[in-house]
Amino acid sequence: MPLVLTLDKSLSLLEAVVAHRDGIGTRALAQELDLNVATVHNIARTFCHRGYLRQDSGTKTFFPGMRLMLLGRQPSYLQSLAVSASPIIEKVAKKLNESVMLASIDHGHILNLKYVPSRQALRVHEADDISDHSYCTAVGKVLLASLSKPELEAYLRKTPLQHFTPHTLSTPEALKEELRKIAIQGYGETRDEAAEGVSAIAVPVRDPWNVIVAGIGASAPTVRLQDADHFETTLRELREAAALVEKQWTENRQPEGKGKGKTAPKAKAPSKTPAPQQAAA
Template sequence: MEKSTQPEAVSSVLKVFNILQALSEQKEIGVSELSQRLMMSKATTYRFLQTMKMLGYISQEGETDKYALTLKLFELGAKALEYVDLIDIADKEMREISNLTNETVHLGALDESAIIYLHKIDSSYNLRMHSRVGRRNPLYSTAIGKVLLSGKTHAEAMETLQPVEFIQHTDKTHRNAQQLMAEVHTVACQHYGEDNEEQEPGLRCIAAPIYDRFGHIIASVSVSFPTIRFDIERKPAYVKMLQDAGRNISEKLGYHDYPVPSESQS
């Protein structure tokens, strides 16, 4: 028999998905039956099942050897669908901000202990922020990151920041979590965040929160300016523009209690 050249890691991933597939086709299944169906040894099957159980993707029926899927995969799928809807909904609002400012507009969300850009509208100027969809940036030096942290309790935020190394991108970058959290508290009160040349010299960003239907901050929309084009007197207008966009997106996601009143309500 020819020895497989497939890397062991890839083989393990295939085993995991084969188990998930089998469990999706039957409400509950025992180790012996599963190992026979997948042509895996009983010991290997049991080891995989126990690991997946520990991670919360499957459950064991009492003291029996029967296993079943949990709702964790459904939750993951629901989050993915939420982001697809979010990008479609946010696009219109982001383009409006882009048209009004001619600057780079981003949509970002939390990805473990960093932010990830989900969508981007480029600036019409040659001098612009260099970024791309799918790129990760730190929480501690970005306006989006501070907004995302502001939706967490202090304990949750500190846990998120626990593995983060605070790299000094500029002399204005926060040096530690305690220093950052002092600003995050302000962000939570004012409902917008700023990056004042903390990620990149000569670049300023402002961001506002986006809420899901349960009132949780799930994303943030931002606009980025080279400092030479940032008009400090227009900052209140920029903030309102972003908060209006955040409110409109949040309402389309099912949340109608955006913390900052619209002009018509104030």
């Protein structure tokens, strides 16, 4: 099938702008896309006119516009992620025999999209909305580490950092240092931070532009997760699961074993958060 070249170039430009979270200018776009500067300028300005991009008046760099963000946050995107990931989350939870959760951040809320509890007697319960205490959960830390500086500051302004245990990171400085560490090492962990005796590990899930859109976390009693071999096994399995979720979601394939035409379950909406002692991933 022949391509509409102008449309193809326009979409490539849009994707390139989204991939550069700190913005990108006309000449840098032209070089990256191997296009004429004038062509890039005209396409980008058209997107700005329609609201899909915006251009900083000082630096002249382009950023995603509100219309593009609203389009990208179309309500079904979380539903699509939850459906694609569901069999993968169930499989890794069964393999690890620990509680496993898929969570995403949406309009400031960190939502539990899929949760599979451990089959063991000693296990951890998870809330639907972990926003209020996400800073002391592994998956919450992974998602917070993905925020821009203004987004993180906004979160800290509206979220009191409560001191649940002696291990809770309850100051902005300590939390920011932890989030910088997570961004470098590629995973987050907690040890007795939300509740004594509960630990967790989490890894990010990225979209095709390498932007973190979700996290997969496994929580367990500290007595089990403090074992070095168990920790490494859990981290490896979570990373493999995250890679499968990324592939499954971006390829938009029907999950294995699921028939066509089945209605996708709705992503969970924010609800009142139970006591933090019950949540740790």
